[in-house]
Amino acid sequence: MSTPVVSDLSSPGPPVAPRDVAEGADPVLEIRGLCVEYGFGDDAVHAVSDCDLSLGRGRVLGLAGESGSGKSTLAMAAIRLLRSPGVITAGEVLFHSRSAADGEPAPTLDLLAAGEEELRAVRWSEIAIVLQSALNALNPVSTIGAQFDELLATHRPGLGRASRRDRAGDLLELVGMTADRLRSYPHEMSGGMRQRAMIAMALALDPQVMILDEPTTALDVVTQREILEELMGLRDRLGFAALFITHDLSLLVEFADDIAVMYAGRLMERAPAASLFRAPRLPYTYGLLHCFPPMHGERYRMEGIPGSPPDMRDLPPGCAFHPRCQWAMPRCRQDVPKLEPLAESRREVACWLHRDDATAPAELTLPDPAVAQPRTAPVIDASAGRAV
Amino acid sequence: MTINTTILSEQSPAAAAVVSTSRALRLPRSPKVIAGLVILAVFAVIAIIGAWIAPYSPNLTNESWVQHVLVAGTGPGTHIKADYYPLPLPPSGAHWLGTTVLAQDVWSQLLVSTQATVAVGLLAAAISTVLSIIVGVTAGYLGGGADEGLSLLGNVFLAIPGLPLLIVLADYVPAAGTSIFLVSLIIAITAWAYSSRVLRAQTLSLRNRDFVEAARVSGEGRFRIIVVEVLPNLIPIVAASFLFTTLYAIGAYVAISFLGLAGSPTSSPPGLWNWGEMLRETFANDAVRGGWWWWWAPPGLCIALLGTGLALLNFGIDEFINPRLRVAGLSRKAARTLGISRRPKLGLTPVVRRKVVSPTVTSPGSSTS
């Protein structure tokens, strides 16, 4: 295994893909046809079915969904960290490493076909993860410094003890902490501090991909915003791509470049963040956007989405959302819609309302801001309900 | 004997998770649990009908049940009066487990001994469990000074080594061995502290759960909250600690009998026949050196077997309390056909492609087994 050089944190990172580059043009992580089951055989639960997802270099892809929708399962399975009894039953996950400076084609690794050592080489040095609770993700019996040290010692064998310590201190300062925190144990720090330390650790090896699994859900709103702003600032400087998983769609609209919405183990809609927010195409996304009361303007009654999320052990036939969908058609009860591109733009949706000769309701055909300029009125229609 | 000591105290967070998803003690149907139940059932039956089906009285001696061997240098040909020493008979159709050097039937003794052994184990466990519920749940629910005092009492009892205390107690209560109740009571006194500590910890976590608070808010009385809201949630832990204590109590009873502190069946008042007493007699008569395995092996194996049965059942309850201990998901058969381990390596999710055309079922990446 070669020993990559340690990146200099003070110098600008590799060139960041311009924000308007078409998504998928230069993917760093591609998930194709991924299927994940819990257990195996007849009583297996299909937690993730046939998911395609592509994470562009340097971009932030938000993955939204309610609890049990399979969003975390998808991400953890993609990097083979899903626990038993999770089994991957189909698909491939291609990691395209940074192309070399002399223009050679980027080496590609299928994570699902990789052996233990191949995975170990890629893990953390190329793909790092940040989980919801840093308290659980940090080893409670060693200091932050010791955890940095073993990480650097494993992946950067050339580095001496002193330089490892210096680098760990630099990393902590990068996320707004002081180097003397290296002597602290996880339980001696606040939740926000721990999560910062975890992010610093994730950045330690200058990875190309960060998987953020509900990184701020356990934190207060102020800390949440501070940390997310810092993360996005670091993304701009260091150029990593992020897969940002959360149940809070309103957060993704602000922080992600693109958003993919999952429901009952399937990807249902994918679009640039603004397009998804201003002009959702999927009834579920439409309903979800109407679950966040606005912070401004007139108050009016909102209805949310009727019914409950489905039981993954007993999914309804056809489109899993049809029992809660106000526009369900007979076809929705029988056939599972596939995620397919819409003609108008670079967005995809899995819904029969946008297929063939079906006519989509007006709510789902609002002009896409990515196509129609510039900012349109919010979809939320104040006349829809009575004032509370 | 050493009993698994950590299982019970670790369950608090995990138990909370299970208890909230399952309503009653439904044991996982694993081979371990079934084996444990079968073993326990067999011993339970023998304990009940043992004395009844025993071919002989355990105290009955019969001259013809030992082989009389002439002591060398005595008897005919010498001028010393013939002297004989007894040799027990190995197992035969007449004596399924042979006889003892005291000319008694081992099989009968084994059958009869089962009753007192099992009864003391269960009764001591029952007394100890009731004690531990009263002390532990009260301490945990009331908190404050009552908790401090009761916990201190428990910790003191936990720190004092059990068997030596038991020896001293049994030594000064000579009648102990003659009564199942007395001996159970003495054993229970040395056994309740551990369960009580576990129950206290669990009650403490339950007390602060919202459903208890909700019952309080709706005006429910304190006693009813403990009995109706808290106790049913403790059933799995109570069951586990009951089994644990049974195991301990049998060990303790056997130990004090082996030390001769529980009275022998021939003394007055007569002690009870139990497996420890049988072992004491074999040890006193050097049965191991004599090579009379049919005498000393059966009671020991019975203890081990009964203990294993209890421990296996405890496994099941542990897996119920702490679902992390379960081997989740893949059935043995499915795992074998797929060529992967039932419990794949941590952080290396197996890839099993079903839709591939090539004859290999597993991908190169799934070489995890």
Add this chain to the structure above:
Amino acid sequence: MTTLAVAPNAGTETPVLEGRGLTKSFWVKRNSGLLARRSRLHAVDDVSVQLDAGAVTAVVGESGSGKTTVARLLARIVKPDTGEVLLDGHPVAAARSRKFAAQVQMVFQDPFASLNPVHRVRHHLTRPLQIHHTADGDVDEAVLQLLHRVALDPPAKFADKFPHELSGGQRQRVAIARALAVRPRVLLADEPVSMLDVSIRLGVLNLLADLRDRERLAILYVTHDIASARYLADTIVVMYAGQLVEAAPSVTLTDSPAHPYTQLLLSAAPDPERLERPVLAARGAPPSLLAPPPGCRFHPRCPHVMEICKRMAPPTVTVSPDHAAACWLHVDPADRVVDGAGVTPGTSPNPEGEAEVQRPP
């Protein structure tokens, strides 16, 4: 005594439930090596709230701000160190009585923890009916009625289920039904939707709104989500580090926040409608309640901090009718004076609301 509770019908009607000057501290073990000792955690400091019939009052704050303790103080699960709880204007006896329980009920945050896993839904609803004799004879019928009221239809199907057979939203409805069983006049809801999936939160909030409108319940809605407070509540009070910092009708508070902390909260809350990323109004974390900073507890983070903020707790100022904030910024600069005994009370911009001045402890 500072009263920082503003209700839409203030003065016209006695509040159903009122907390006056509630203060509560807990003893916690402090980790400090050899010198470990128990220290006092000032969870709630001189908080007053009023709950009116047919109105929702929201308490908003970050975790550790003491908002849950306020709900528990009002429910009398926790006894205050000082201050009192008044029901219909009459002080409530120290011990929690059944009479009080029949008037004031609570809904908890975690619907997975607030229902006893070993009992069926029926048991959860039957007990309060029996304790308070509110069933009018037919308990079974009353159970079905309750389930119907919280929109669990058909009721008969739900009555015999165990909690683990229900979804989160259904459980929370059962918890609300249990609270309603005693026919209370006050409902204290402690983060009732924060553990629920986004898509079903509104359903529960709307149920609370309907109960307020149809049955004229007085509701306390404790939350960290200021957007949902704006949606549901008539009045919002904001808590910071155990103290009330601002109170106003909900739209007024979110549209024109007066206290820097409220401004910070609003700038941090996710809001997709925003055109540009907001600039956080302040940084840092709330102070330790073991040793709260002197003066205004927000001063270490406050972007507008003045010298006086570091030394003296701010008075409660009426910013506009029904809108009060505890902040020196809203005190006339001429009055930000300290004399030996305390602060000289000055004229308030609003003649109705005499700015009451808190003496430094």
Add this chain to the structure above:
Amino acid sequence: MRALARRLGVYLLAAWVAITVSFLLPRVVPGNPVAGAIARAQSSGICNSICVRAIEDQLGFNVHTSLWVQYVQYLGNLVHGNLGFSWSENAQVSSLIVSYLPWTLGLLGVATILSFIAGTLIGVVLAWRRGAFTDWLLPAATFFQSIPYFFLALVLVLIFGETGSLLKWFPSLYGYDIYGVNPGMNLPYIASIIGHAVLPALTVILASMGGFILAMRNQMVTTMDEDYVLVARAKGLRTGKVVWYAARNALLPCVSNFSVAISLVVAGQILVEIVFNYPGIGYHLYSALGALDYTLVQGIFVVITLVVLAANLIADVIYVMIDPRARQDA
């Protein structure tokens, strides 16, 4: 420190309770324990008049002072290390115990430490390789932890012991070759001690290891479900390091439960010493019981209690040393 001081307080209280129990028991038990004891003793034919006197002395029956005065005297004697006089051994109990204690502590210490280390390591392996063929060890461990120590001792004597009938590899009686070597700092004596300790130690190790295996395995399985172990994998750390992550954390509850384990091991060792005529404190407890030497029985009981309490305290100290959270709270 505070937590440790608190534990120390509990142990002091426990010691006091044990001492008081051993003082009060013979004086408050209903009936006349002296008469009972003498009757028992005479029926077994080993109690002469000295014995009767000794029993009476011990139980305070011919002393015409109040219970309270006796108690103060008793405590005073204890503080001065005076545990009374053993009539059966014709020596001071304290000096007798001093001569027994090294045997017991040596055997117990070595066997328990070996058993704990081996059991813990096996537990780690079993947890890490869950579902592999090594799982058969699990029911085996269950079986072993259910066997009474003394029964296992009998089986080992049968198989390996010189007095057994099969392999005759190791001596199975006494602490050393009492006929062949002279006690002292000489090689044959030390070799003899080690040879004689093999079977008793093996018994204690085998019988106690099952419990340690199961405890560590269950702890480890639980710990492996923690996020930080998965993150250790995600960090690309080597497998050994990942196992260490889980094992280090799983060890903590095992150490904190050591107190219950040690008390069971001590109980087991008492019986093992009897089987092997091993000259430790357990064997002499047995012979003192047989000789109705109550002074000796009580002295031994008090000393065993103190030893176990000391072991508990050591476990507590170790726990505080290896758990940073406890270190801080301590």
